[in-house]
Amino acid sequence: MLFSHSDSPSGIWQSIKHELHRGALDPKHPFRYVNLGTIGKGFPKVRTVVLREVTQELDFLVFTDYRSEKVREIQSSPMIAIHFYHPKKMLQIRVEAKGEIHFQNELSEQYWKKIPDGRKSEYTGSLAPGTPISNPDFGWEWSEKSFFTVLKISPQRIEALQLSKEGHLRIQFEKEKDWEGQWLVP
Numbered sequence: 001m002l003f004s005h006s007d008s009p010s011g012i013w014q015s016i017k018h019e020l021h022r023g024a025l026d027p028k029h030p031f032r033y034v035n036l037g038t039i040g041k042g043f044p045k046v047r048t049v050v051l052r053e054v055t056q057e058l059d060f061l062v063f064t065d066y067r068s069e070k071v072r073e074i075q076s077s078p079m080i081a082i083h084f085y086h087p088k089k090m091l092q093i094r095v096e097a098k099g100e101i102h103f104q105n106e107l108s109e110q111y112w113k114k115i116p117d118g119r120k121s122e123y124t125g126s127l128a129p130g131t132p133i134s135n136p137d138f139g140w141e142w143s144e145k146s147f148f149t150v151l152k153i154s155p156q157r158i159e160a161l162q163l164s165k166e167g168h169l170r171i172q173f174e175k176e177k178d179w180e181g182q183w184l185v186p
């Protein structure tokens with residue numbers, strides 16, 4: 001358990017932030033992989049991505065290919081959602097956020113420099129992600145051009161659900177209320 005009914009909302013907020021930071025720092029932490037939801041055409045879209053960094057301002061950073069569908073979706077509708085689950089702590093975190101695409105700008109250049117050479121090909125495929133191909137080998141052709149993109153996710157509302165034998169606990173924190181905690185019926 002990350003928190004219990006006797007903890008204060010401000011204490012819980014500190015614990016949640018700490019856990020989110022750990023997700024980006026520890027490759028074995030369950031928050032390392034996050035489910036990212038976007039508004040697609042017709043259907044909502046969800047996919048797993050790696051949480052690369054949580055900044056001091058509490059922005060989440062994810063790396064992706066500029067040509068991917070999620071980038072187009074976020075450009076047309078920046079309201080997105082991310083979701084975490086910690087099985088040992090039985091903790092779900094749901095985040096409503098604004099997504100911002102950084103491609104060929106200062107922020108993306110800053111992070112591109114830190115990508116090890118052996119991993120750069122993940123962002124230099126000849127064909128765009130999702131392109132239909134007649135042979136799977138065609139998905140492993142590289143170009144000279146980088147499509148490396150940083151997706152900056154700025155939370156507006158963070159909700160935690162703590163499962164517990166003594167009674168489940170649900171609490172939300174909203175940016176426009178200075179992240180003050182509000183208990184909710186689970």
Ligand SMILES: Cc1cc2nc3c(=O)[nH]c(=O)nc-3n(C[C@H](O)[C@H](O)[C@H](O)COP(=O)(O)O)c2cc1C
Nearest residue numbers: 033047048049050063064065068069070071129130
């Ligand atoms: C464990 C795991 C980690 C992944 N990490 C990323 C990632 O960090 N960035 C990314 O763009 N795609 C990542 N993917 C692939 C995405 O889930 C998705 O298939 C791909 O980005 C295409 O999504 P889209 O067509 O909705 O844009 C990951 C997939 C898995 C299974």
